[in-house]
Amino acid sequence: MKSVATAAVATALLTATAVAAEIPLADRKSGYDFMGRETRAMQDDDTANPGTLWVLDGEALWKRKDGAAGKSCADCHGDAQASMKGVAARYPAFNAARGRPIDLEQRINMCRTDQQQSTPLPFESKELLALSAYVGRQSRGMPIDIADDERTRPFLQAGRDMFNQRQGQLNLSCGQCHDDNWGQKLAGAPIPQGQATGYPLYRLEWQALGSLQRRLRNCLVGMRAQSYTFGAPEYVDLELFLMWRARGMPLETPAVRP
Amino acid sequence: MARALINVPPKAKRGELIEIKTLISHNMETGFRPDNTGKPVPRDIITEFVCKYNGEEIFRAELYPAVSANPFLTFFTIATESGTLNFEWTGDNGFSATESVNITVE
Amino acid sequence: MTRHDDTLQATRRRFLIDTAALAGAAGIWLPLATGPASATPASMRAAIRKVVGEAPVTKGRLKIDLPPLIENGNAVSLTVAVESPMTVEDHVKAIHVFTEKNPQPNVISVQLGPRAGRATFSSRIRLADSQKVIAIAQMSDGSFWSDEIEVIVTLAACLEGV
Numbered sequence: 001m002k003s004v005a006t007a008a009v010a011t012a013l014l015t016a017t018a019v020a021a022e023i024p025l026a027d028r029k030s031g032y033d034f035m036g037r038e039t040r041a042m043q044d045d046d047t048a049n050p051g052t053l054w055v056l057d058g059e060a061l062w063k064r065k066d067g068a069a070g071k072s073c074a075d076c077h078g079d080a081q082a083s084m085k086g087v088a089a090r091y092p093a094f095n096a097a098r099g100r101p102i103d104l105e106q107r108i109n110m111c112r113t114d115q116q117q118s119t120p121l122p123f124e125s126k127e128l129l130a131l132s133a134y135v136g137r138q139s140r141g142m143p144i145d146i147a148d149d150e151r152t153r154p155f156l157q158a159g160r161d162m163f164n165q166r167q168g169q170l171n172l173s174c175g176q177c178h179d180d181n182w183g184q185k186l187a188g189a190p191i192p193q194g195q196a197t198g199y200p201l202y203r204l205e206w207q208a209l210g211s212l213q214r215r216l217r218n219c220l221v222g223m224r225a226q227s228y229t230f231g232a233p234e235y236v237d238l239e240l241f242l243m244w245r246a247r248g249m250p251l252e253t254p255a256v257r258p
Numbered sequence: 259m260a261r262a263l264i265n266v267p268p269k270a271k272r273g274e275l276i277e278i279k280t281l282i283s284h285n286m287e288t289g290f291r292p293d294n295t296g297k298p299v300p301r302d303i304i305t306e307f308v309c310k311y312n313g314e315e316i317f318r319a320e321l322y323p324a325v326s327a328n329p330f331l332t333f334f335t336i337a338t339e340s341g342t343l344n345f346e347w348t349g350d351n352g353f354s355a356t357e358s359v360n361i362t363v364e
Numbered sequence: 365m366t367r368h369d370d371t372l373q374a375t376r377r378r379f380l381i382d383t384a385a386l387a388g389a390a391g392i393w394l395p396l397a398t399g400p401a402s403a404t405p406a407s408m409r410a411a412i413r414k415v416v417g418e419a420p421v422t423k424g425r426l427k428i429d430l431p432p433l434i435e436n437g438n439a440v441s442l443t444v445a446v447e448s449p450m451t452v453e454d455h456v457k458a459i460h461v462f463t464e465k466n467p468q469p470n471v472i473s474v475q476l477g478p479r480a481g482r483a484t485f486s487s488r489i490r491l492a493d494s495q496k497v498i499a500i501a502q503m504s505d506g507s508f509w510s511d512e513i514e515v516i517v518t519l520a521a522c523l524e525g526v
Contacts, residue, residue, distance in 0.1 A: 038431050038441035042488075045279075047265040050328040053283040056261055188518040189435065204436035207285070207327035258435035275481040288490070290467045311479070318475040319485075324466050326439040326488040333474070336481040 023179055023193060028249060031192040031257050034183075039204070043256040051133060051202040051254025054126075054209045058134025061127060067118025073131075076115060084138040086145075089251050092240040094151045101155050101240045104132050105211060106231065123230035129209050133200050136253030144197065144251055146244040159241025162234065168225025189258070194219075196242040198255020209254060212239055260284055260355045264345060269362045270337035278309065278317075279332040282347055282355060288323035304329055304349035312341035321349075337363045405496075408462050411469035412500060415460050416508050421500060425509040426459070428499045437491040437517040442471075446483035446501045446509070450476075456483035458502040465495035491517050 032040060042048045062073045062080055077083040091104040102110070108131050109120035121128035148156060163174045177186070178194035185191070199212040206214075213235045220227040228234050265279040282304070289301025301323060309317040317333045329347075345357045412421075429443040448456045455478045461471040474485050483501070491497070498512040 036431050036433070036435055039435060042439075042441065047263055047279040047281055048330055050281065050283075050330075052263055053261045053281065053328060056263065204439045207438050288467070314479070316477070316479045317485075319487075320473040322468060322470040322472060324463065324468065324471040324490045326490055330486070330488045332486040333476075334480055334482040334484060336479060338479075 021179055022245075023182070025248070028195060028246070029182075029193055030195050030197045030249060030252065032198075032252060032255065034190045034192045035256075035258060039256055039258060043198075043252065049202065049254065049256055051200075051209055051256065054130045054133040054200070054202075055137045055254060057126070058130035058132075058137075061131055062134060067112065067116030069115065069117040071116050073111070076111075080134065080138055084135045086139055086142055088132075088136040088139040088253060089142045089144050090146065092146070092236055092243060094147065094149075100233065101152060101236060103212075103236050103239050104135060105213075106236070108132060108135070124211060124214055129200050129211065132211070133209060133254045136200065136251065139251045140253055141250050143248050144243055144246050146240065146247055148244060152240065155237050155240050156244055158234075159237040159239070159244075162238050163241055163245075168220065168223040170223050170225075172223050172225075174219065194242070195246040195249060196239070197246050197249050198252035198257070200253065201255040201257055204256070204258050212242070260347075260353075262345070262347070262355055262357045264343075264357050264359050266343055266359045266361060268360070269364070272337060272339070272363050274337045275334055276337050276361075277332060277334055278343070279330075280307075280309075280345060280357075281328060281330050283328050284347075284349070284353070286321075286323065286325060286327045286329065290323065302350045302353075304347050304353060306348045307331060308346050309333070309335075310344040310346075311335060312339065313344075337361065339363050405464050408464050408469040408498070411462055412460075412498070415473075415500060415502070419506070419508050421508040421510045423510055423512075426499055426501045426511045428461075428497060428511045428513045430497060430513055430515050432515060434491060434515055434517045436519070437493070439488045440491050440515075440517075441486065442489050442497075443484065443486040444499045444501075444511075448483045448503070450478055450480055450483055452478045453504070455480070455504045456501050457504055459483070459485065460500045460502070461489070462498045462500070463491065463495055464497075466490065466492045471497075491515065493517055 032043065046052050065072045065075070073080070088104055091107065092101040094100070095102045095107070105123060105128055108128065112118045112120055166173045174194065177191050182191050182193040196212050199215070200209050202209050203215070213230050216235060216238060217227045260283045262280065262282040267276050270276050284304050285302065286304065287299055287302040289298060291299050293299050303323055303325070304321050307319045307321065308315060316335045319331060321329060340361060340363045343359045343361060347353070347355045425448070426444060426446040429445070430440060434440050442461070444459050444461065446456045446459065448454065450456065456476050458473060458475050460473045462469045463471055471489050472487055476483055494516040496512055496514050498510060501509045503509065
């Protein structure tokens with residue numbers, strides 16, 4: 001029975017048109033809702049949530065002086081619990097100096113190079129993930145709030161186009177699974193809506209904390225499509241769109257997912 | 259030292275049953291995972307965890323590669339007296355980590 | 365098992381093996397025995413015998429709590445609880461957990477005592493495939509008790525690799 005259902009979904013995906021129907025705002029569900037009871041419990045309990053280990057590392061890094069300027073994050077931003085509250089919920093955000101939106105990891109690295117006079121941390125490095133987990137944690141529970149204005153609109157559209165564009169050997173678009181077939185099963189696992197509410201998150205598959213870009217790379221590989229290098233503008237545009245798509249949903253950083 | 263997180267109630271009544279939760283960062287490399295050339299990456303795991311309550315052992319665990327990365331262990335003990343709970347993890351390649359937490363028992 | 369189930373198992377196994385080959389090339393850990401041969405029911409029995417010797421093992425007094433449908437075999441929440449007064453005269457000395465199809469049969473062994481108050485522990489374990497998990501409790505009076513559970517392990521559709 002299961003194989004018939006999977007075949008039906010697969011056929012539907014391969015033959016359907018690419019334009020996906022956006023999920024009505026009221027019907028949006030976090031990946032949390034598709035997980036089993038035990039995985040949810042892992043996310044809800046700070047001591048059980050492996051992401052907490054990265055948050056604690058981030059807390060230590062926040063206070064560490066670095067770079068030629070000999071400053072720590074705390075020297076400018078003080079207590080992160082106060083100064084970083086709401087920040088992660090607004091990212092990716094338009095950056096005037098760059099003339100385009102940047103994500104939280106890029107913002108952290110901008111501070112490192114411009115303010116601390118230090119080197120940027122490599123994408124997906126333990127340290128960068130720890131800092132973005134720590135900053136993200138300060139917005140946990142807050143509604144995601146991405147600006148939709150004349151500056152961000154072209155980048156939102158680029159992200160939206162990528163979300164709806166068929167790509168890869170399987171000729172699938174993100175929307176075909178995550179807008180049109182969420183809730184159905186693919187190879188035995190439920191298809192979530194792909195709401196980016198908990199990043200960086202501890203993925204059981206990775207056995208580590210990882211960023212949204214890492215997850216997007218997994219998606220693209222899964223679709224047998226071309227992936228990008230971390231930090232590529234295509235990823236940031238898609239991140240911007242995904243976070244806007246999840247607007248109003250509470251941030252869960254650091255989440256746990258299968 | 260590896261990052262560890264302990265959850266113990268800071269206060270308890272004498273004779274009360276308390277739950278202790280522990281989490282430590284460690285990859286728990288199984289020794290079965292193939293590297294890029296196909297050779298198995300050598301095993302590197304935490305093999306032992308011991309908890310002592312004012313110097314007396316109250317819980318011990320032997321961990322094998324089947325324990326997940328970032329080992330999570332919870333167990334119970336009776337709060338008998340105020341003092342210190344000591345936690346020690348040891349493993350392959352000389353791995354060693356310790357934590358202690360105070361508890362007040364009235 | 366019906367023929368349809370066999371076909372499904374074979375198809376899933378093929379998918380898992382192919383994915384493992386892909387993932388193996390990228391050096392990604394997958395909860396599959398792509399290296400040495402996996403444990404068999406026989407090697408699990410041997411591992412249990414190491415603990416129990418020739419003593420009889422009775423089903424009962426313990427309960428393994430594992431999700432029946434597992435989303436990812438890398439981190440499965442496990443709780444084992446044993447009925448016991450946990451007094452000096454009558455308590456659980458140790459609990460041992462074994463699997464049938466992981467690369468190795470042993471999972472975790474814990475040592476308890478009367479100070480534990482409750483003979484329960486929780487952890488997160490790796491399960492390589494849908495299989496049987498067995499827990500054995502060793503009592504202070506020398507008796508052995510067991511529980512066993514069958515679980516199904518699924519794999520996410522979009523993995524890392526390449």
